[in-house]
Amino acid sequence: MARQGRTDAQTGRRTISQRRLEAAVDGIRGAVAFNASLKDYTSFRIGGPADVLVEPADVDDVARLVRQAKAQKLPLFVVGGTNLLIRDKGIRGVVVHLGTLRAIREEPGAVLYAEGGVGMPTLIGYAIRHSLAGLEWAAGIPGTVAGCVVMNAGTRLGEMKDSVKAVRLVNRNGEVIDIPAAEIPFTYRRATLPAGIVVGVWVQLKAGVRAEVEKVVKDYLHYRRDTQPLALPSAGCVFKNPFKDSAGRVIDAAGLKGAQVGDAQVSDKHANFIVNQGQATAKDVLALIRKVRAAVARKTGMKLELELKVVGQA
Template sequence: MNQEIYETLCDICGAESVFVQEPMSRHTTFRTGGPADVLVTPKAEQISRILDVCRKAGQPWTVIGNGSNLLVGDGGIRGVVLEIGRQIAEIEIDGTSITAGAGAMLSSIASKAAQAALTGMEFASGIPGSLGGAVVMNAGAYGGEMKNILKEVTVLTPEGELQTLSVEELDLSYRHSIVPERGYLVIQAVLELQPGKPEEIQAIMDDLKEKRVSKQPLEYPSAGSTFKRPEGYFAGKLIQDAGLRGFQVGGAQVSEKHCGFVINRDHATSADICNLMDQVSGIVFKKFGVRLEPEVKKIGEF
C-alpha cells in the first residue's frame, strides 16, 4: 500500500479513520486473523469515493461488518478493508417502520423496537451482528429470519450507484441473498414490524436470551453456528453423534456446551479453526454421508 493511497484515504475519511497493518483479530468475533494492509471506517457518503480510489489504483477491497461471521486468514487481507460500523449506525422509527444504517447492531435495533412497542424482531435481539451482514446472509435464529421483517434495502452497486431493492428482489433464502453475487454493498435497510405490547416483547427477548446463555458457549470467542444446517439434519447433532464434542486442534475446539459451535478456546489461530472445521466435516461425512458446509465465511490469506 503506497503512501499516496494512504494519504488520499486520510483526505477522504480523516486520519483517525484509517488504520495501517491493522490486526483483524480486533475486528472479528473469533478474535483471530492477520493484519489488513489498510482498514477504514467510513461514513456512508465516503464509500463511493474510497472504492473509486481503489479501482484507479488497482487495489482490491473487502467489505466487513461486525466480523461476527468471518474467519480471516492468519496472513491477513491485502488491499483496503472497509468496516461498515458505528459511522453508519443511525436508527430511525416512523410508525411501524424502522430505517437503520448497515452498521447498526441487530441488538440495538431490536432494543429500540421493543421500546417503541414493535414486535417481530425479537429473534434477532441476541445475534451479535450488524444489519448489513444480516441482510447479506439473511440471518436468522429461533424460527425468525430477516426476510420476514425486511421491506427494502439501499445498496451501492459496483458502478458506484445507489439502488433501492425490495425484499422480493433480494431473493432471500436460507443464508442467501443476491447481495454478494452482484457485488452490492448494503448502506441501509427498512424493516417493517407490527404493533405489540412492550411487556410481551420483552418477555420473548428475555426468554431467548436465557436460551442463548444456557445453551451456547458465549464465554469464548466464536462466530456463532459454524456450519450451515444440512437439509433434514442439525449440524450440532451430527457433530455430537460423531463423537466430536470437545474435539480440539491447537487452540480451537468443538464446544462441549454446543457442538454446533467451534470456539477459540486458547489463543487459536485461524489455521487451527480452519483445520478443525475440515476435520469435523470429513469425519461427519465418513460416518453419516452428510457434507457439512461452513456458515462462516473465510476471507484473506490462509
C-alpha cells in the same frame, strides 16, 4: 475488483503498493489505519492484518472510497458479520468497517431505518423502547444489520428476510441505490445482492406491547445462553444444517464435542460452534474443521457444508 500486486519473499503475503493504497483512501473523512490488525473486528477474535482499514464517516464517504478503490483496481472487503473467519495473513487491499454508520430512525407504518453499522442488539433494543414487534427472532445475534442482511442471518424463530423491507447499497460504481426486498433473492444464509456495500436497511415491524416484546426477547436470550457458548469468541454456527437434520446433532453423534486443535475447540455446549479458547489461529480453526468433516464423513457418509465464510490469505 481485480487483485494486483507482488508477493513478499519473507512473509509470503501478496502486497499492494503503498501509493495505490494511499490513493484509494485520499480525502476519506473517517478513520484510516494501514497494516491494521483485524482480530478485534470479528466475533471470533481471529485474523491477520488489513493492508488498510477504513471506517468511513458516512454514506458519502463510503461512496468515495468505493470509487477510488475501483480506480486503483483494489479489492474491497467489509468486516462486521459474525460468520467470518479471517486467515492468519490477513486481507489484501481495502477493508471497510461500518462502525460509525449507527443512525436509527422511525418512519411511518412501523418501519425502522438502520444504518449498516448498527448492531442487531441495538436495533432490537430500539424496537422494544418504541413498542415495535418483529425482531424478536434475532435476540442474541451479535452482528451488524448489514451483515445480517448479507448472510440472511436467522435463528429457529425466523430469518432476516422476514423483516427486511428494503436495502440501501453503494454499488461497485459508488452509486447509492435502494433495493426493495421483493427484488432480493433470499436463500438459506444468503441474500443475492448486487456487488457493493450495504449501508442501510429498512425493517418492517408492527405495533406491539413493550412488555410482551421484551419478554419474548429475554426468554429467547435465556434459551440461547443455555444452549450455545455465548461466553466465548466464536463465529456462530460453522456448518449449514443438513436436510431435515441438525449439524450440531450430527457432529455430537460422531463424538466430536470438545475436540480441539490448538486453542480452537468444538464447543461442549453446542457441537456446531467452534470457540476460541484464547489464542486460536485461523490455521487451528481450519484444521479442526477438516477433522470434524472427515470424522462425520467416515461415520455417516455426509459432507458437511460450511456456513462459516473463510477469507484472506493463509
